[in-house]
Amino acid sequence: MSVKLKKRGRPGADKSQLSAELILNMARQLMRENGKVPSIRQLANELDIDAMAIYHYYANKAALLEALTVSLIEEIYTPSGTGDWQAELKQLCQSYLALLSRQQGLLETMLSMTSYGPAQVFSDKVGIALKPLALTDTQLMQVIALLADYLHGVAIAAQCNPGNDEVTNIDGPYALICLAIEAHRH
Numbered sequence: 001m002s003v004k005l006k007k008r009g010r011p012g013a014d015k016s017q018l019s020a021e022l023i024l025n026m027a028r029q030l031m032r033e034n035g036k037v038p039s040i041r042q043l044a045n046e047l048d049i050d051a052m053a054i055y056h057y058y059a060n061k062a063a064l065l066e067a068l069t070v071s072l073i074e075e076i077y078t079p080s081g082t083g084d085w086q087a088e089l090k091q092l093c094q095s096y097l098a099l100l101s102r103q104q105g106l107l108e109t110m111l112s113m114t115s116y117g118p119a120q121v122f123s124d125k126v127g128i129a130l131k132p133l134a135l136t137d138t139q140l141m142q143v144i145a146l147l148a149d150y151l152h153g154v155a156i157a158a159q160c161n162p163g164n165d166e167v168t169n170i171d172g173p174y175a176l177i178c179l180a181i182e183a184h185r186h
Contacts, residue, residue, distance in 0.1 A: 023043065024071055026038075026043055026047055027064065030043065031068065036104075036109075037068065037105065069109060069113065069118040073121040076125065093174065096151055097158070122144070135185055146177065154170060
């Protein structure tokens, strides 16, 4: 039996090209492959480093988890805020659902987090899409809560009913949400 020895602590500048971005990319890859957030130990093994080296770039697992989920949410569609708000918001919603479908375990991870980073990214993007409506902050927060709850429900239903396109067809409910937004803003 051979034991692979690893240098303890953070990597030396000349030995490793380890970076926060490299760690994050590997975490995203492992999450895609396994459908769940990788452990620090698993991440370190894949990067062929000591687990403590990760803590040089991320203060703790929660900080890494926040960076991972924020980076994934940042990948969804970003509205321009100058076009048709309904079309842009729908594209954002569809992009978000597609991400939750591709990244199994992401929704559960976000819902169990105590930080607000991923939700803030989504909220900011909804705010951009709805900018032409000049909603009050309270109205905007209510729309975001409604959309997030609806989309999370669709994502969970899709996980429970794989291949059922009716579950992920948001056209009807989305039209009702748009009517509610229009009525609420007056």
